[in-house]
Every structure is written in C-alpha cells, then in structure tokens.
Amino acid sequence: MSFQSLYKLVFRRNSVFIGSIFLGALVFQTTFDVGINKFWSTYNKGKLWDDVKYKLENGDTEEE
C-alpha cells in the first residue's frame, strides 16, 4: 500500500482518521490479549484449571 492510497483511505478525513485509531486500538487490544492468553495456556499446560476440569469430567485419575 503506497502512502498515496493510505492517505486517501485513512488520513484525508479527520473523522475517518479518528475512527481508524479507535478501531485499530480495539482490534490490536483484542488480538494482543488473545495472543498473550494463548501463550499463557500453552506455557502452563497441565497446571491450569481447565486441565484439572478435563480430568474431573473424564474421570481420569493418576495421569500427568
């Protein structure tokens, strides 16, 4: 995307510019949080409540 088209799309109208900032913040925060949570649950696999719950529901004892 050249700067020309970026200018036409985003920066030309102030209302669109402000709107794109808000939308960008929303999208970034959501994806960032999802990414961090995904990393967290991968890194802590086996220690999380979801793992305990899974074992409880499947009646699985004695397994790590």
Next chain:
Amino acid sequence: MFKRQLFQSTKRFVSTTTSASSSQKSSLLSKMVTAGVAFSGLTAATLLYSDSTYSKAMTAAEHGLHAPQFDWPHNGPFNTFDHASIRRGYQVYREVCAACHSLDRVAWRNLVDVSHTTDEVKEMAAQFEYDDEPDDQGNPRKRPGKLSDYIPGPYPNEEAARAANQGALPPDLSLIVKARHGGPDYVFSLLTGYPDEPPEGVTLPAGTNYNPYFPGGAIAMGRVLFDDLVEYEDGTPATTSQMAKDVTTFLHWAAEPELDERKKYGLKAIIILSSLYLLSVWVKKFKWSAIKTRKIVFNPPNTPKRR
C-alpha cells in the same frame, strides 16, 4: 554590644585550641575527654561482649531458621499455580487446618473455576449455616451457605479462638503467605519442620512445641500433618510433604489470587513498552539523520597576498 559579645565568645571558643595562655588548661581538658571516651568505649565493648556470651539476639534461634528456597511450580515470570495442587490443598485445609484456622477473606465464589466447579462449590457452601433474616415473629433464622458467602471460620470470635487454644490465637490464613517472611517457603518449612524431639538445652514454655523455623522456636501449634492423614481423590500419595506443598500452594493462591492477571499484565507491559522504546530510538535516529550527516564546508575568503 551584642556584636561585641558574640565576637568575644567566638574568640574564646577559638582560643581554646590556639591561644598560648590557656594551652595548659586545654591539654588537661582534652586528656579528660580522651579518658572519658576510652572509658565509655571500653565499658560498651565489655558489656557487648558479656552480652554476646549468652544473648540470643540476631541468631537463628531468635529469628527462626531461614527457610530454603523451594522450586514452586508457580515460580517464574510466566508460571501460574498448579491448580490440581490448589484443589488438593483446599482438601487439606478443610480436613486439617480448618479445625483451628479461619480463612476470612476467601469467599466460596472465589474457588469456582480455580479449584472446583460451580456445582461442587455450591454443595460445599450449602453444608455450612449462615444467619438469615428473622422470620415474621422476629426469631433468628439460619440458611444454607451460598456462593457469595465467605468461608466461615472455626470460632465465632478471637476470644473463643484463644480460649480453645490455651491463649494462643491461630492466625487467619487468608494472607498468611504474604504476611510471613519467606512466604510459601516459610509456610512449607514450618509445616514439615517439626523435629521428633526438641534439641538438647531447649526449654519450651508450657503448651508450646519446638519448630526451628518459627521465630523464637516455641510455637503453640503442634505438628499436624502426618503421612496419609487425608485421602486425595486424584490418588496422589498423601505424604507429609505432599500435603504441606498442596496446602501451601492453596494458601498462596488465597493470598495472591491475582497472580495470573499480574503476570500477564507484566508480560504485556514489557512487550508494549519495549516496542515503544525501540520505536522511539528509530524516530530519534530518523529525525537526527539530517543533522548528523550534514557537512559544513568552510570556504575561506580570498585574501590578497601581502608581499
């Protein structure tokens, strides 16, 4: 007048060391001062030395043995609690610790999706009775516990707790891990650190037990965890250290339920701030590049030759 006095007094003060007329007097004074300093210094040293031969100040006996650092599963910047351990730890708390210790700041709802399912917690809460609104005649009523209720303690108030424990108050365990130096390491060491016999030469006050990790060594709580005291539902062997580890993990969670969120926010903050820092470095280089790379050329004016 005042100025003159001030001047004189200043002069007198200076003269104590410089004036020849009072040198004899000042040397006597300085000898006395030196003697006084030496005397008080020697006295203090003697007292300190004699004190150190029997005193227990600043020793392991006074402050408690320093707990070793254990490799907890939740140590480290990205690690959460071992939630299976929290679940077992609640069982140990309920079956052992709850006989004396309260857990005032933890509500039943806090356990949901941490160590138990909603239905399990509802069932656990319903086994306890709470005060309800009075009926039409104004008689007090009781109702089963709800998720929003806080976990009830074993005693109605502090006096009852002291009376039941020979004057010693079992501390509330909600924040005990944060409230003790050494945190979970201390709690674990304390629970597993009871020797069979107190060491020789240790005299304990009545109703106390010896524990080297407890400051002072004499703790009112006796050893409570013994092998196979509880039976874990997930089949984990209930050794003393296993139970101590589980209950310490549970208490650490109770003291610090925000641990997950805290560590996640830390990670996010580090990522965002370091990228902003790198961005600012780039912007600085970009903005300065014109200034840094400019060339200053000096063309000397043509001066006519003199000769």
